[in-house]
Amino acid sequence: MVIQSFEVKKMTIEPINFMATMVRRVQLTDEDKSLLAEAAPWGKEIAPQMADTFYDYLGRDEEMNAILNATEGRIHRLHQTFVDWFYEMFTGMDSWGKAYAERRWKIGLVHVRIGIGPQHVVPAMAVVVNAVRQKLREANKSEALSDALGKICMIDLAFIEQAYFEVSSQAVLKETGWTQALFQRLIATGAAAM
Numbered sequence: 001m002v003i004q005s006f007e008v009k010k011m012t013i014e015p016i017n018f019m020a021t022m023v024r025r026v027q028l029t030d031e032d033k034s035l036l037a038e039a040a041p042w043g044k045e046i047a048p049q050m051a052d053t054f055y056d057y058l059g060r061d062e063e064m065n066a067i068l069n070a071t072e073g074r075i076h077r078l079h080q081t082f083v084d085w086f087y088e089m090f091t092g093m094d095s096w097g098k099a100y101a102e103r104r105w106k107i108g109l110v111h112v113r114i115g116i117g118p119q120h121v122v123p124a125m126a127v128v129v130n131a132v133r134q135k136l137r138e139a140n141k142s143e144a145l146s147d148a149l150g151k152i153c154m155i156d157l158a159f160i161e162q163a164y165f166e167v168s169s170q171a172v173l174k175e176t177g178w179t180q181a182l183f184q185r186l187i188a189t190g191a192a193a194m
């Protein structure tokens, strides 16, 4: 209940609280966490191939390809950050605690800053989930590990999506001086009129 009212009333999230809410809603269990941690060496091994698949996919989209190549060396840097990101899903960094949540929140903010929205991120995460499922099948890994990976991918996706919403909302509130309640009413009215 506390977390629910926090989400509705306060716009800037506390990453660790958001993480706890997502873990509960996605139902990432202790067993899932153990399976991920046990599979971490395998995750590390396949991470570079996953990065290749991911950036091949982004590169085939004209708009996303332009973003990827907008600055010198970006794609090269991204390859390594993706490898780290992928591996961190298995280790959970600090057992999916504060460090993990803050890292995911920061990744969300980086994407918002460069104009990458839901239309880019959701299909991209679907590509990761499908590619990882394929790898799991090839390596004869368990369904349970596949489910655990699917769950942690959804939590990471939620962070990026939530960052988009938080930053947009904060920007409007700051610029207009509107209260949260007024903003919510305007959104409801706008949605009803669409």
Ligand code: HEM
Pocket: 058, 064, 065, 067, 068, 071, 074, 077, 078, 081, 082, 085, 106, 107, 110, 111, 114, 116, 120, 121, 124, 125, 128
């Ligand atoms: C599954 C979804 C995605 C994941 C997990 C992911 C992962 C990451 C990570 C870990 C970073 C580094 C953040 C940091 O600097 O701290 C990053 C940055 C970035 N991502 Fe993504 N990304 C995703 C989707 C996308 C999409 C769809 C695009 C579209 C082109 C994109 C383009 C970029 C760019 C341009 C940067 C900044 C690179 C720079 O430092 O110049 N990402 N991403």
